[in-house]
Amino acid sequence: MSLPPTPMHYSPTDPGFEASSGADLIGSQSALIDRIRLCFGVDQESFARDALAPIEAYAGFVHLLPATPDNYFRQPGGLLQLGLEVAFYALQGTDAHIFSGQSTISTRRQLEPRWRHATFIGGLCCELHRALASLIVVDADGNEWPAYLTPLATWLAERRVERYFVRWRAQAPEARSLGLFALPHVVQSAVLQNLSAGNTVIVPHLLASVGGLPVYREPNVLDSLVRRSLALVIDRNLKASADRYGSPQFGSHLERYLVDALRRLASAESAWVPNREKSRVWYGTDGLFLLWPQCAADAQSLLEADQLPGIPKSADTVLDLLLAAGVAEPCDSSRNTWLIKPPGAKGPLDAIKLTSPAILWSGPEASPRALDGTLVTSLEPTRVMAAAAAPAPPPSQRGQVSLLEAVAPDTAAAVSPPSNAPARVSPAVEEAAAASIALKAPMRLNPAVRDALGSIVATLNSDARTAAACTVATGIFVPLAELERRGLQPALAMRALGDLRMLVHADANRPPTVSRDFGGAITVGLIVDPRFVTGLDLATFAIPESPQA
Structure with missing residues (x-):
């Protein structure tokens, strides 16, 4: 009993x-x-x-x-x-x-x-x-x-x-x-x-x-x-x-944002389409690999655009968070990154290995087909790859401020203007950096304006016939109609951009709008100061002498 x-x-x-x-x-x-x-x-x-x-x-x-x-x-x-x-x-x-x-x-x-x-x-x-x-x-x-x-x-x-x-x-x-x-x-x-x-x-x-x-x-x-x-x-x-x-475990809340950023990049960025030429993502029979630190820089840029505070600036710190969360796995006890040699690569590349393809592709979309062969190699790289050597822009050049300033603009402090001094980098790195044109706006810019303008500027990377903007002598011409197509009132955009001196116009006492030929029709738009856009050769623009703040 x-x-x-x-x-x-x-x-x-x-x-x-x-x-x-x-x-x-x-x-x-x-x-x-x-x-x-x-x-x-x-x-x-x-x-x-x-x-x-x-x-x-x-x-x-x-x-x-x-x-x-x-x-x-x-x-x-x-x-x-x-x-x-x-x-x-x-x-x-x-x-x-x-x-x-x-x-x-x-x-x-x-x-x-x-x-x-x-x-x-x-x-x-x-x-x-x-x-x-x-x-x-x-x-x-x-x-x-x-x-x-x-x-x-x-x-x-x-x-x-x-x-x-x-x-x-x-x-x-x-x-x-x-x-x-x-x-x-x-x-x-x-x-x-x-x-x-x-x-x-x-x-x-x-x-x-x-x-x-x-x-x-x-x-x-x-x-x-x-x-x-x-x-x-x-x-x-x-x-x-x-x-x-004492010492709480800093960074433990960041894994969700890092994984979310990886998934967003995998679903939206062409450079993250796996197993393509110059792709950052490679998927073979031996696992799913992300080129490192290139993928870390992409994730950091995306999260900084979301105005999330506390995002690590070091790719090593980001990797430590992913390893601790079980998202990535180390190569061995002495090395966290892996050496892979994708098809067409001139030499071995540093990469991290994710524990599962479902980390990037989950839900209704199926995982892509893996390459027939393996990617991991034991060969040591004979030179530093140019893409890997290109560092992410420092926070001072991105006009970073805390999230408190983003959600409470009335408490925001002044943001320093972007530096015009050219960085001392190799020609290969300059060529890689110039391949991508993107908005580089102060963090206190209205997020709705930032998102709309950023998507317009990004179209300059594609065919000029389908781009939503164009370059002119003094900057980047953005049609007002493109702002409206993205659900943004032109008056709000003009006020937000004007307050941060991101616009170029001859007479400060008049509206900043200009009319010019765009796509075969006379179009009203704004001219954005090229110093707020990365990937452009500033020497080709007639930039105003007065500093833009």
Whole structure:
């Protein structure tokens, strides 16, 4: 006869967490909630309905749970504070962005408040998945909180629990999509119904952001704001906690952004199409390889364009993060990179090896066909490859500023002008660098303007007959119609570019627009200072003598 199971009591050495009331939870974050109230800029009734209600529901669901066991926001109430801070900065960032840019003014006037509300909710719930995937909550008798069924505060009240304890799951994978199952406990159906009024995109973009899912055919501006704000908040918390707690594990939040950058490059960049001539990605029977540090420079440039803080500038540091996350695997105990010899290569190339092709190609798109042969070689390189020797532009030349300046432009400091002094590099490196034309704008440029102008400038790398801009004597001519095609109001672009002195025009007292022949028709447009574009020979332009700031 078997004995009845002995009740499992939690070790008394763990003090656990006190089952605080909802009022105490909200009161502990009163200062931050007051800042959110000011940022919303609505009456008390509207704030209570649109912001305070989801805040209270979110606090009831996560209670005093930490965000991580031993890293950022690891203190009691860390997950609550993380959500509120991201929500605040994401909401603040909406002031510098245009949603529904292709809609009429009256339609945008109706949708903008809904976009701001949805962005706030997306920031609040961006890490909601952690309560389901990363930890287990138990009471003193070992009874587990059914996280999918009820908020933690409700479960504690129903069972009259005075203290509860957290057990962290070992090597729990990040599963952001689980946040969608917890979202109904925070956001009522009536809120989603209101957000969907008059449009079909706000709710899908919100759910995609909370669940970490892609949105096809159009950029998810809401998710972009939330991602930037999350990176800012985590980066600031890590720096602050270094003084209070010793040495937290810096960089642990960056793996998701690095992997996301690799996937975006693999799906959008022609240089990342595998197994093509001069490709950065090679896939053979012995694995998937990325040329290094070229791929690191591409990922760093992409993430810096996203205005994410804390992105390492060293390719070695990026590789260390990928190795620690299990994304890449080292060659041996003394060498992290591999030597490969792709077909047509003049010699061996340095590369990193990813642990699985699914890291780059997952979801509906299938992995490409691997080469029939192997890529790894034991031959030592006889010379430094020119592409590998080309360093990424230093931050000072990219006008980098912190994300806080991007989401809160009123606090932004002046950005130094790009240097015109030519770098002392070899002709081979100059030729490689000149092969790619790209926008090099100050980081405090409105992100919507940056994205639209950057995509226009990038067309200069293709056939001149299909390019969306052209070079003129004093700079790059950008038709206003191309800005409008990308959902950007020309007046906004002129104001943003003019404030940073990125435009060239003869009379500062008149509008900066000019008319010229473009594609066989007289077209109105702007002339962008060529010093804000990389890959051009500045000696061929009649650049104004006055410095551009």
